[in-house]
Amino acid sequence: MLRPGAERVARLGGLHEFARWPHTILTDSGGFQVMSLAQIRKLTETGVTFRSHIDGSRHEMTPERSVEIQGLLGSDIQMQLDECIRLPAERKEIDRAMQLSLRWAARSRAKFEAMGGPGKGQGLYGIVQGGDDAELRATSARELAAMPFEGFSIGGLAVGEPQAVMLQMLDIVCPLLPQDRPRYLMGVGTPDDIVESVARGVDQFDCVMPTRAGRHGQVFTRFGRINLRNARHAEDPRPLDEASDCPAARDYSRAYLHHLVRAEEALGAMLLTWVNVAYYQSLMQGIRDAIEAGRYADFVAETKAGWARGDIAAV
Template sequence: MSFQLTHTDPSSRARAGVLTTEHGTIETPVFMPVGTQGSVKAVFGRDLREMKTQILLGNTYHLFIRPGIDDMRTYGGLHKFMNWDGPILTDSGGFQVFSLAPLRKLVEDGVHFRSHISGEPLFLGTKESIGMQVAIGSDIMMVLDECPPWPCEPEPARAAVERTVRWAADCKRIAAELAASEVNRPTKNQLLFGIVQGGSHADLRKECAQRLVEIGFDGYAIGGVSVGEPEPEMMASIEMAEPYLPADKPRYAMGLGQPWQLVELVARGVDMFDCVLPTRMARHGTVYSRDGHFHLKTSPYRLDERPLDPECGCYACKNYTRAYIRHLLKTEEIVGLMLVSLHNSHFYLDFMREVRAAIIAGTFADYRRAFRERYRIPGKNLGEHRSDLKRKNDNE
């Protein structure tokens, strides 16, 4: 298991690398489609392979609820269960500590909560989180962490950092013990990533990152972002943590994001991303393209004979018009949301490959500038959007 940094960009902190796992190599920067319950919503595994998906994300909390750890062991792990032979990353369940706050109670060694499905009382601690991820057989496991809400005052943010660091050390110890004792694990060589918390407080982000690096992990994630904060604050949280993470380890921004955010986060030194937006937005009729995203259900596309994105080579764009797919969405035909989900997933993966190619070619600064000028958010172009945000490096 290794991470090799192969290229850096002189105009920013952007970088390209190769991460080796038991189930294959991953070329970074990379986008990871989200398969929450062992499936990327409305997209077949066949299609994921055809669009050259390098790695999928599975959700430990949801798989812990259904089908459960015992069944997952019986299935022989998630790779075998869902017939996926590439790398898988699993989150720890920590984000649900945040998102399902009304259903849980934090204690020193984990989280008591009620199942959002059945109401059954359950407990998720470091032992349960790592044990479930071992049963899943993911190539990359995440430590259990506490993701504080936004806004968060310094005192509760510090408490979350203390708990996150303590749990991280426990997770590393438990993972090592299970690696030594469980001979029938689905994946023999699992990586473990730490997660930096600290809210919007620069001193806490720095401290959390440094303490996690002292413990030592195979990679480092920046968590507690995209939890309701304004976009400039989200970018600032990444900037607070990134300088204190080792250059020879992969960096992962959790739960992000929109295409323009990914370009900017790559420029800030981030290597890995995941987000539900490609398929979630597809289910609401939003299409991503190189010219920006647009709402296909609206009337301007009723007679539009162009593909969703004229520069895209996915199955939907090769075979159908915007007018036809709009018709499917308006009549609530399931194939409509499947086609847009397939296209949006294809777009994100292609887009990230373009970013990587630009870093390797030494043209990332030009790519970043051209992207800003071309990509449109409904109602304004991205240049206007970025001007509104008053970012410190708009003139790069």
């Protein structure tokens, strides 16, 4: 919205052309930034006014403007504007934010249809809120399920609550959402979060975890998480995983990767990010294959056994 600007991106052919990415693009609505920029924004029934983190200029984000921006960007999967709050929070505050998000969902949907989104092959997702309150989550899910969204996001989780609470909310929400449309758990997560969430009916995920962990010397492998900053890797000639299809995991020694991380070389962050993205892709392919074969429970047990067994000599 602020840089380079949605209108400019639209003039340049939309995100697919601008970024030379021919595949599916999903955009968020700005709701998470409403939470993360709490110190420089004001929220009302109409929307959110905030100051730019770039130059301090004042802007307004409404449900309608959020959908308009995503339409200008040309994203394939778009999100309604919602209010996401941090946990723990008082029930009264969770309820207020959830009800506001429902009203914004209806406004977002009306704007999306007015812009012809469905006719362009695009989809708009409603976002389930309700914090860690079972009753409020159920209310949000039921009311959104009655609206004609192409898919449904589950927001406001992985924002400070334990994994057990997140999974409990999924146990409540997923059965209430339509079986014939995707369910998207926003901002999640670790490999363990993903396999447990899929078991509860989640289809889509997004998270900075693979890239952020890579920048900080952490990699995810079939042996579990490995911290390349640890001194025990300094003279280890083995690769991270000699059986991996990823060259960064298969062809470079742990000693070299450790050196790059400790020396703060940009190549270290690049290689470890490559390792993590490749592992996540492999994990998701394994999940899809196991579901197709009707052996998902066995797949989860085998995967977790590998993480638990680990690579004891080097982790």
